[in-house]
Amino acid sequence: MKQRLWMVSLIMAVSLGLCVFSGCRKADDGGTGTKADAPSAPAPAASAPAAGQASDWPADLPKFEGGKLANVSKRPDGQFQGAVFSAIKDPEGAYQKYKADLEAKGWALEEDMTTPIAYVALFDKEECGIHLSVSKDGQMASITYVPD
Numbered sequence: 001m002k003q004r005l006w007m008v009s010l011i012m013a014v015s016l017g018l019c020v021f022s023g024c025r026k027a028d029d030g031g032t033g034t035k036a037d038a039p040s041a042p043a044p045a046a047s048a049p050a051a052g053q054a055s056d057w058p059a060d061l062p063k064f065e066g067g068k069l070a071n072v073s074k075r076p077d078g079q080f081q082g083a084v085f086s087a088i089k090d091p092e093g094a095y096q097k098y099k100a101d102l103e104a105k106g107w108a109l110e111e112d113m114t115t116p117i118a119y120v121a122l123f124d125k126e127e128c129g130i131h132l133s134v135s136k137d138g139q140m141a142s143i144t145y146v147p148d
Contacts, residue, residue: 058080060107066134091138092119108125118134128146
């Protein structure tokens with residue numbers, strides 16, 4: 001379990017770093033040396049979840065209220081896998097609050113670290129894990145849920 005959580009954490013940290021340092025909001029223009037705005041994806045047809053939360057948010061996870069819900073991902077079997085938030089107003093405060101909220105729900109803090117670009121924490125509960133990452137610049141936060 002810990003090995004799988006560490007692997008997910010490593011992937012998330014690398015992804016966050018690449019996103020922040022590569023300017024992931026831009027798309028290469030095909031080799032001319034300039035950057036062009038990436039085309040925006042069409043809005044999903046489904047209605048937005050209430051209060052900025054996924055309608056199938058796991059019951060044992062507290063709601064993240066530190067930013068705006070940008071994306072929710074599910075595993076192939078349909079279970080909640082994670083969420084990405086944008087517009088984090090107080091990155092360190094949001095990170096500290098969500099850590100406290102997780103601990104109040106019975107999640108045990110396994111790792112707590114600060115990198116040059118993000119606050120990162122790993123939690124464990126029974127056979128499940130959580131990877132929490134909040135960028136210091138407030139551009140994004142991610143919560144990855146690793147069930148049994």
